[in-house]
Amino acid sequence: MTGNSPYRLDEQIGYLLRRVNQRHLSIFAASIPGVTAMQFAALARLAELGALSQNQLGRETSMDAATIKGVVDRLVRQGLVVAVPDSEDRRRLTVTLSDSGRTLFEATTATALKVSERTLAPLSARERSRLVALLLRLT
């Protein structure tokens, strides 16, 4: 009776999530050169919510403080975003979409939606919304 459960890696939720995410990132990179999926997520939140502090932006995009710092640094370097120290709270770094950042976001939004579609392409419309609904509950 030695706990002989045959561990099936291929059916483990973590392994599946990783593989599907890999496929998605690959489709994204091929479809939208210039920014990564993470960088695009940051641009999307800034377009949606307006100016945010760096850490707030991190929270809104599910990146921790160290990670969002790197993403913002690279977006600043590309001129897609502006980071300005706040005059009220001198710890805060306020991040805003630049004109070219907004332009790029608006120009690529449709393509980004197509990336999601291509990732979900093997599923029917009903299956897609089922999957999204299930994943939302695992957040």
Place this chain on the structure above:
Amino acid sequence: MTGNSPYRLDEQIGYLLRRVNQRHLSIFAASIPGVTAMQFAALARLAELGALSQNQLGRETSMDAATIKGVVDRLVRQGLVVAVPDSEDRRRLTVTLSDSGRTLFEATTATALKVSERTLAPLSARERSRLVALLLRLT
């Protein structure tokens, strides 16, 4: 008529996959200290398939050559795995589970299965298998 599709980051498949995966990795790390989820996946494949070349192991775990190299290096450093140059094919590096690697894998398999369960905890049994089936088709 300016392409006004309101890009909903929270419902994009890529963002959802990333967030659920984050949650899963966090549960894994808290439940199984000592090895990461990736390292555990490599151990699982070696336990399942026996000796493999480093690149083969990478393919079996969906990691590219550069990534699997790092994972194997760290497993070797921890003594969980042995890497020996092949005498037949002098390019090949044959990777095998060490005794302590096998012991650790067998001792943690049950916990690893519980990690998957905890990740899926918000879903019913039927929903879980539905989700897994859907993700399998997106591989």
Place this chain on the structure above:
DNA sequence: ACAATGTGGTTTGTATACAAACAAAAAACG
């Protein structure tokens, strides 16, 4: 006002991830 606590941001160290370029060796091919 002051001390305790919390928050914003940075830095360092470790671990994936992958593109790209490379060297060595094996396999395929005419």
Place this chain on the structure above:
DNA sequence: CGTTTTTTGTTTGTATACAAACCACATTGT
């Protein structure tokens, strides 16, 4: 047999990801 192609592995450079330690500043409670 010799050339071409593939395969295996390494290295470098860039981009997440997160823990942990740290500093500066803000907020809270007394």
